[in-house]
């Protein structure tokens with residue numbers, strides 16, 4: 001059986017200093033986000049506006065999609081529709097094959113991670129080089145990204161140095177981020193010049209104009225797209241916004257939320273192919289319409305993938321992105337993944353204390369922690385909890401809803417020690433492993449009250 | 456004003472002093488308080504585990520026990536939040552709605568309903584305040600570090616009225632302690648790590664006591680403190696507000 005979030009994070013916690021380092025690194029980013037947010041007195045209004053525009057767009061998604069398609073078409077872009085990951089991969093592969101392209105550069109696309117495009121293209125004889133530095137690092141390490149904005153945040157600089165030594169020929173023991181970045185640049189620059197195909201993600205697509213916007217700090221998306229004969233942009237259908245003027249709301253929120261920068265270094269608008277170039281957009285559903293149909297979870301489609309909910313999540317910081325065993329980790333991943341497969345991801349909505357910090361940082365005001373709670377209800381009703389858990393919950397409910405049974409169940413503490421999962425008195429009890437039990441007092445409050453107050 | 460005292464099941468069984476302090480504090484402030492003897496639990500442990508559909512018995516009992524009071528007051532932000540957000544009864548929804556609207560966490564009841572401006576107590580110790588998330592972010596007992604909004608804190612407002620109390624600063628003012636209901640056993644590793652980190656923050660800043668509005672978070676941190684043989688104690692905020700008078 002595959003390991004679930006609890007087991008994977010227990011593995012992660014075997015190395016406590018590493019957990020501390022991971023937690024501190026992400027907390028530092030959370031603090032940068034706080035500082036950036038506090039420079040804008042209108043921050044909360046911006047969040048409200050961002051949420052409202054997305055809500056409106058999602059409520060009229062089919063119309064905006066058609067408008068976008070028509071305008072993009074007019075701009076000379078070829079638009080494709082993919083119902084699921086398989087169709088998306090097939091479309092991308094077919095475009096490349098038709099052009100005889102065997103090697104491409106890729107940038108800024110969590111969607112292609114979600115669809116597992118890289119292995120699919122590899123099987124079809126097409127080589128993909130990820131050009132975002134972080135993506136490139138995890139690609140060299142043959143690992144999935146652990147964070148949607150900071151894909152290699154789980155790697156220490158020494159480990160990155162080791163990888164570069166092995167793959168890019170940097171000096172052994174070299175771990176200076178500047179030196180490593182320069183080495184990667186050099187290597188990627190050669191790659192850019194020799195690739196005829198470029199694939200990018202999309203941060204925002206504008207229905208009104210048929211253009212799309214890609215936000216990067218490294219300029220690699222532009223470099224790839226401008227040098228290539230064929231530019232393919234893949235986007236989930238929820239990336240749409242109605243008007244160009246709405247963009248300002250999101251660009252002001254996105255990077256402040258993500259890393260605390262006021263803007264990404266590059267916010268590149270792509271509107272039409274240059275002469276002789278082909279430009280394609282693949283609009284991908286892959287479960288999004290289903291999620292749109294789930295009223296309680298619809299809002300999750302507002303996500304602009306800033307990663308703030310991960311940086312703030314006290315569980316994510318101490319369990320690492322890979323413990324979520326899905327392309328999009330953290331709180332947002334935990335409400336998106338069960339939509340795709342309830343059985344495989346039934347553990348994720350439980351990987352939270354429901355502290356609510358995620359909902360508070362989310363720039364588009366997704367009620368993330370409430371959705372985690374609601375997914376728990378849906379999953380357990382669907383039988384994903386297993387018979388054992390359901391049976392013990394029923395016993396607990398029976399006892400707690402019958403005052404007689406509750407009181408006669410024993411003197412103070414006894415009933416609890418026998419029945420409530422977190423204090424069950426046996427050596428295998430996970431509470432007791434690293435924590436002492438509360439001491440049972442002489443009297444329960446109820447018993448004290450009976451003795452000390454008239455009734 | 457008649458107040459129904461709602462003592463969550465684990466407080467009843469393990470931390471009667473938190474319940475006693477809440478009762479005495481309210482009585483001291485001239486409130487008529489009754490503890491309905493047949494109460495058990497609000498159903499939160501089940502609901503947070505995904506079994507809200509099994510909590511009907513708890514909900515019915517809760518409405519039966521507390522329906523008649525002017526206010527329902529409890530020393531647990533988490534249980535109050537659960538009642539406020541999730542208590543429903545399909546055949547008595549009107550009554551359930553009234554119950555949801557009159558349930559209060561003790562510190563908010565003191566600051567917002569009783570509008571307490573001074574307290575007679577004395578507690579000459581260094582105290583760290585743990586912001587339990589359900590009280591803070593759920594019931595909005597205090598401002599939250601994520602939001603760009605004016606700062607306030609109801610628990611702090613009350614602690615400031617206690618003579619001799621020295622509040623210690625914390626590095627992370629409102630990070631979760633990792634209790635999280637059944638999370639504390641189903642995700643044991645992360646839960647404990649979160650608890651250790653939270654406790655450490657208080658210890659580094661010289662706390663003698665860690666207090667808060669939820670005994671469940673404190674129980675979790677107490678478990679960790681005891682395991683490391685620390686002398687630092689946990690104490691519900693009602694006990695501090697009721698101390699030394």
Ligand code: SF4
Pocket residue numbers: 257302303304305306307308309310332358361362363364365366368
């Ligand atoms: S859910 Fe909100 S906070 Fe999380 S990545 Fe999406 S937009 Fe950012």
